[in-house]
């Protein structure tokens with residue numbers, strides 16, 4: 001893992017497919033790329049079989065663009081819709097058995113630290129709400145309590161999308177779904193609250209109808225996880241199939257849900273603020289001048 | 297036949313807000329050409345669609361109509377669209393990309 005792995009083997013360049021050549025020559029590796037530049041460089045996410053118009057697809061696309069160092073990033077996923085796209089990006093992808101993703105990422109993160117020492121390698125888990133809050137719940141929470149230094153991203157479509165519409169712990173109370181015909185009986189789980197209690201250093205909610213905000217939270221979460229501790233992002237990524245949202249109304253739905261019950265929120269510890277300010281120049285986290293603090 | 301997004305360069309290049317590009321769920325699909333429309337005296341460049349990657353969701357249409365309020369994108373049948381961009385004809389430069397247009401059905 002380094003810039004070396006995206007170079008051509010001498011003599012083989014002319015045999016590589018166009019998409020690969022574009023990625024090496026005009027991809028984001030080793031450069032500072034921002035979401036506002038999409039459409040002018042070759043993104044490393046390739047074609048994949050996720051449904052047309054899926055908000056989860058858009059979120060994954062934006063997340064991959066936002067990785068601060070894609071050449072030093074490994075993604076971890078599991079069964080569920082998201083892995084169909086995450087596995088098609090030009091960064092190494094590890095498939096954990098359903099629910100095992102945070103356990104796998106814990107081992108991977110520790111191994112990478114032993115192997116590469118101080119050179120940061122970013123591990124990013126992206127998995128569905130079922131895989132994370134139900135089946136993988138214990139491993140998710142344990143990785144946080146154990147302060148494993150990687151980023152966990154929940155692709156929260158509030159349903160088991162890949163298997164045809166069962167309720168998950170993250171489905172809203174009373175929601176009727178194809179395979180929950182009587183409606184869900186209990187409240188949506190407070191994974192954000194649990195992330196804070198379990199010691200995550202950065203926790204955020206986000207909706208992909210604001211691409212720059214997605215970029216901002218991903219960057220912060222990945223950087224904080226390098227040194228400070230576990231980070232958690234919960235993203236509303238609607239399933240237009242199971243919630244019957246017409247594809248041209250997916251962003252309208254995202255906007256409504258964001259205003260209604262998925263407001264942007266950000267929690268960050270003082271240690272993480274200080275680290276982002278000192279190492280990565282985040283001005284908003286620089287200590288305020290004394291005069292400003294005292295209102296003089 | 298099936299629908300794909302088609303961007304009116306004349307309308308897009310008048311402002312080139314670059315919004316739709318950030319909202320298409322598919323990567324490398326709505327691309328941006330800084331020089332498009334220059335021959336017509338439009339100076340900002342335009343977005344265009346690599347139709348072989350477009351899944352026809354029309355999310356870009358909603359974004360251009362309702363967020364950008366420019367109404368520059370229409371869904372059109374792939375065999376009715378005429379010459380358009382395909383991934384194999386796209387080249388990338390320093391801060392822009394460019395596509396040599398071709399007919400997606402006849403090649």
Ligand SMILES: Cc1ncc(C[n+]2csc(CCOP(=O)(O)OP(=O)(O)O)c2C)c(N)n1
Nearest residue numbers: 079080081098128129130131159160161162
């Ligand atoms: C151990 C195990 N149990 C069950 C499954 C079947 N399975 C595959 S995807 C999936 C549901 C995925 O739902 P979620 O995690 O919410 O992700 P989504 O598809 O909604 O993105 C299930 C139950 C499996 N692959 N492995």
Ligand code: SF4
Nearest residue numbers: 051054081161239240
């Ligand atoms: S089933 Fe739902 S979540 Fe899965 S790819 Fe399709 S729209 Fe997206």
Ligand code: SF4
Nearest residue numbers: 308313314316360366
């Ligand atoms: S949203 Fe409309 S005007 Fe803006 S770049 Fe896209 S096509 Fe052009």
Ligand code: SF4
Nearest residue numbers: 320350351353354356
């Ligand atoms: S129709 Fe959908 S896939 Fe096609 S360019 Fe528009 S947003 Fe992208």
